[in-house]
Amino acid sequence: MTTPQDPVHERITEAELAVMDVLWERPRQTAAEVCEAVCATRDWSLATVKTLLARLVQKGALAAAPDGRRYLYTPLIARETYVGGESRRLVDRLFGGRAASLVAHLAETEALTEDDLAEIEALLKELRP
Amino acid sequence: MTTPQDPVHERITEAELAVMDVLWERPRQTAAEVCEAVCATRDWSLATVKTLLARLVQKGALAAAPDGRRYLYTPLIARETYVGGESRRLVDRLFGGRAASLVAHLAETEALTEDDLAEIEALLKELRP
DNA sequence: CAAGGCTGATTACATCTGTAGTCATTGCGA
DNA sequence: TCGCAATGACTACAGATGTAATCAGCCTTG
Incomplete structure (x- = not known):
């Protein structure tokens, strides 16, 4: 996964914010966990959550720490x-x-x-x- | 020009806001006038301003009052x-x-x-x- | 009257956003 | 060990947005 480490200046969108909120609440979650939390509110598929996670990593807003063959996502900005x-x-x-x-x-x-x-x-x- | 008169609920974007601001400041201006005002800040072409005006009319945020063969634009929302x-x-x-x-x-x-x-x-x- | 300029209308097009499907891999459970 | 479920990577695609070019008509000026 390409991780462009810039100082976040990219804007976080509305949809992405829902994902960030889940991870601010509790960091170091897998995509599936985030999905479980966020899909309570927004009716998204796991695929959608994965896309948003990837975009947030891309934007430097999230870190993706390898944990076995998946990632634990954690906010990089407070x-x-x-x-x-x-x-x-x-x-x-x-x-x-x-x-x-x-x-x-x-x-x-x-x-x-x-x-x-x-x-x-x-x-x-x-x-x- | 199609004027769908709905109660605005469409979102006004960042670029559109610059146009609205000019018209809130002084209503009933032509596209050229708006351009003159707004292009002081943002470096836009007249064409761009016209597009934004059209979209705002479409969204019901502006009224376009015929004045000869052009329009005077006026905010419909305060x-x-x-x-x-x-x-x-x-x-x-x-x-x-x-x-x-x-x-x-x-x-x-x-x-x-x-x-x-x-x-x-x-x-x-x-x-x- | 003719040429040119101003005007709205239409079209263009790249990028961003929201929402998701597919695919290859791989670790785990039977 | 073998098949399957989970996982990340890649792809898709429509609609919004930013930015603008082009076109057809008409009003003015020479």
């Missing part, structure tokens, strides 16, 4: 990193890079529940003593 | 609506639907500047007297 990147992309594309605008938007469109607001307030207290 | 939808998608996909988690993440990863924090705090004060 979920935090990915999530951070995607959040930043959204903020950049839609809010001119201003994160506060996003929060304002969420608040204004009622996307934030009372609990959310309380949680954020608590967070703020912690961040700015 | 920027707010689009932004709201995309934000929600992100929160759902990456934060299990919990908007507060997104804010927490932004805060923890230092994506929020001191100014951002102050702004959010002010917002909160306003929202919960």
